[in-house]
Amino acid sequence: MKKKTFGDIALDVFIYLLLLLVAASTLLPFLNVFSKAVSAEWAVVSGKVGLYPIGFQLDTMKFVITSNPFIRSFLVSVGVTVAGTALSMLLTAVTAYPLSKRQLPGIGMIMLLFIFTMLFNGGIIPNYLLMKQLGLINNLWVLVVPSLISVFNLLVIKSYYESLPDSLEESAKMDGACHFTVLFRIILPLSGPVLATIALFYAVSYWNDFFNSMLYISKPSLKPLQLYLRDIVMDADSVSAGMSRSVEDRMNVSPEGVRAATVIASTIPILLVYPYLQKYFIKGVLIGSVKG
Amino acid sequence: MNEIAADRKKTGRTANIAAGKGRRRRLFYGNLELYLLLVPGILFLLLFKYTPLYGVVIAFQDFNIFDGISGSSWVGFEQFRKLVDSDEFLQVFRNTLLISLYKIVLLFPIPIVLALFLNEVSKMWFKRTIQTIVYLPHFLSWVIIAGLFVNILSPSAGLVNEIITALGGKPISFLIDNHWFRSVVVFTAGWKEVGWNAIIFIAAIAGIEQDQYEAAAIDGAGRIKQMIYVTLPGIAPTIVLMFVLRIGSLLDAGTEQILTMYNPVVYETGDVIGTYVYRIGLGKMDYSFSTAVGLFNSVVGFLLVIGGNFLSKKLVKRSIW
Numbered sequence: 051m052k053k054k055t056f057g058d059i060a061l062d063v064f065i066y067l068l069l070l071l072v073a074a075s076t077l078l079p080f081l082n083v084f085s086k087a088v089s090a091e092w093a094v095v096s097g098k099v100g101l102y103p104i105g106f107q108l109d110t111m112k113f114v115i116t117s118n119p120f121i122r123s124f125l126v127s128v129g130v131t132v133a134g135t136a137l138s139m140l141l142t143a144v145t146a147y148p149l150s151k152r153q154l155p156g157i158g159m160i161m162l163l164f165i166f167t168m169l170f171n172g173g174i175i176p177n178y179l180l181m182k183q184l185g186l187i188n189n190l191w192v193l194v195v196p197s198l199i200s201v202f203n204l205l206v207i208k209s210y211y212e213s214l215p216d217s218l219e220e221s222a223k224m225d226g227a228c229h230f231t232v233l234f235r236i237i238l239p240l241s242g243p244v245l246a247t248i249a250l251f252y253a254v255s256y257w258n259d260f261f262n263s264m265l266y267i268s269k270p271s272l273k274p275l276q277l278y279l280r281d282i283v284m285d286a287d288s289v290s291a292g293m294s295r296s297v298e299d300r301m302n303v304s305p306e307g308v309r310a311a312t313v314i315a316s317t318i319p320i321l322l323v324y325p326y327l328q329k330y331f332i333k334g335v336l337i338g339s340v341k342g
Numbered sequence: 343m344n345e346i347a348a349d350r351k352k353t354g355r356t357a358n359i360a361a362g363k364g365r366r367r368r369l370f371y372g373n374l375e376l377y378l379l380l381v382p383g384i385l386f387l388l389l390f391k392y393t394p395l396y397g398v399v400i401a402f403q404d405f406n407i408f409d410g411i412s413g414s415s416w417v418g419f420e421q422f423r424k425l426v427d428s429d430e431f432l433q434v435f436r437n438t439l440l441i442s443l444y445k446i447v448l449l450f451p452i453p454i455v456l457a458l459f460l461n462e463v464s465k466m467w468f469k470r471t472i473q474t475i476v477y478l479p480h481f482l483s484w485v486i487i488a489g490l491f492v493n494i495l496s497p498s499a500g501l502v503n504e505i506i507t508a509l510g511g512k513p514i515s516f517l518i519d520n521h522w523f524r525s526v527v528v529f530t531a532g533w534k535e536v537g538w539n540a541i542i543f544i545a546a547i548a549g550i551e552q553d554q555y556e557a558a559a560i561d562g563a564g565r566i567k568q569m570i571y572v573t574l575p576g577i578a579p580t581i582v583l584m585f586v587l588r589i590g591s592l593l594d595a596g597t598e599q600i601l602t603m604y605n606p607v608v609y610e611t612g613d614v615i616g617t618y619v620y621r622i623g624l625g626k627m628d629y630s631f632s633t634a635v636g637l638f639n640s641v642v643g644f645l646l647v648i649g650g651n652f653l654s655k656k657l658v659k660r661s662i663w
Contacts, residue, residue, distance in 0.1 A: 061566065069456075072456070072537075073472050073475040076533070079491065082501045086493060097500070097503075099501075100504075141386065148377065154369055154376065167392075169644050170395070170640055171394065172395045175619075178624065179407075180393050195390070229373070230379075258481075260483060260602070261598055282489075283485065284605070313490060324478065327481050328474060
């Protein structure tokens with residue numbers, strides 16, 4: 051091993067410090083808001099809370115996650131995410147299969163039809179009018195059905211199918227298997243990792259979506275978590291409205307604290323699955339870019 | 343002689359085409375099942391993607407929801423004339439370009455530098471820890487990010503203003519101050535995505551052949567010189583491609599982001615095309631005008647992507663699709 055020069059050491063110190071600074075500035079907002087969520091009311095209101103809790107308490111967190119609107123919107127989000135991911139995966143994985151057979155007549159044109167929608171879309175109003183006509187306004191299916199296929203995800207799965215050796219299919223066909231059997235018994239089981247990646251892509255986009263729910267959902271009982279959180283973040287009134295419970299409940303609870311606790315409570319589900327997300331998302335990004 | 347040869351060629355070609363047709367037909371009928379698998383996907387595409395595309399025609403109407411598309415009167419390019427003449431739209435267009443350009447100039451280079459620096463870290467545990475931390479905000483929704491920053495930037499008890507007042511300054515209402523709003527938008531966008539955007543460059547760096555570094559080292563290049571003369575040129579095609587892609591979304595200044603952060607006080611500096619379409623369309627119910635603005639946005643965006651793809655093919659021989 052070559053001896054490190056002074057310049058090398060200086061460069062290392064500089065780089066390590068800079069990266070530490072970047073990481074610290076990423077964590078800082080979380081630390082501050084988390085501390086607010088679990089600090090005593092007086093400390094939050096007086097602005098004393100920095101990077102650690104003052105007068106630690108869990109009343110605010112308890113208040114937030116046991117409040118009915120929170121639980122309801124959490125369940126709405128879980129339902130939309132589970133149903134949406136399952137249906138999206140089924141439709142995308144099936145549609146990608148014939149599209150991976152480029153030698154078939156007409157497939158190239160159909161592929162172009164899909165790709166074109168990536169580049170050009172109708173915009174907010176035509177979409178809104180369509181949903182209205184279909185009777186999907188204030189109907190939870192509006193958060194699932196119009197987003198069933200993401201063309202990007204479709205392309206990723208399609209190019210994975212294309213990379214599988216043809217011989218597998220041919221030998222199955224020799225044994226008299228039809229296309230359905232080939233897809234469900236051979237292709238899909240072989241595509242495990244890429245399907246897991248895409249399933250996570252879908253799940254995160256269903257979970258994080260607030261734009262569609264903002265457009266199409268106005269009934270409070272149907273609001274998913276992100277939309278509920280937005281109401282709380284944007285509008286101090288809705289925080290106080292949510293707080294009009296018994297006085298006993300409100301001990302130790304301030305609007306600032308409630309806001310912080312709601313943000314933290316909404317972040318926790320993503321944090322719980324973050325190790326998987328990180329691993330599979332990086333894979334997905336790389337598959338997506340190699341294809342290009 | 344020549345004529346006969348030409349004739350033979352011709353009949354040969356028609357025979358080929360006929361054979362090709364037969365082959366295509368056989369391929370089609372032999373794989374009907376496969377086409378059947380496409381039906382749900384195509385129905386989805388027609389209903390949820392192409393029907394709204396047809397709905398764009400209301401940009402050329404004075405659309406009235408009770409009369410529908412067939413009953414509303416056609417006004418040609420009237421909505422677009424209104425758009426060009428509107429001071430409000432000009433302001434929105436300016437905001438969009440400004441925020442987008444700030445984001446590109448200030449934020450595009452950071453992931454590249456981050457990737458270069460991460461590549462210099464020899465302690466794997468350190469590298470991995472930093473990556474795990476800086477990737478995290480990418481997975482959180484804009485609503486959560488807005489929630490975090492509304493808390494931190496709050497003029498009453500937010501961390502940033504506590505620091506400002508402790509240093510003897512006056513508290514700043516960042517989110518309702520037109521002097522600050524754009525900076526907040528650009529900063530939070532960077533905070534959320536800079537780490538994640540480094541991934542593609544990290545992968546590109548990993549693809550550079552090791553003997554290039556060895557050769558450079560033999561020539562006496564230190565680590566900084568290697569970074570500048572080996573690593574950077576090695577990932578240049580990726581940088582160009584990502585830059586072209588970025589330009590393609592120039593008109594999206596961050597609609598979702600701004601929708602979670604802004605309020606009427608900062609429309610002057612923060613209202614961008616995406617938020618304006620939403621505000622005019624669903625807020626004021628001016629369907630036709632809003633669709634016209636949206637269509638303008640889509641057409642320019644489309645041209646930017648096509649142009650970008652052309653450029654990227656010319657410059658680095660890589661196509662976006």
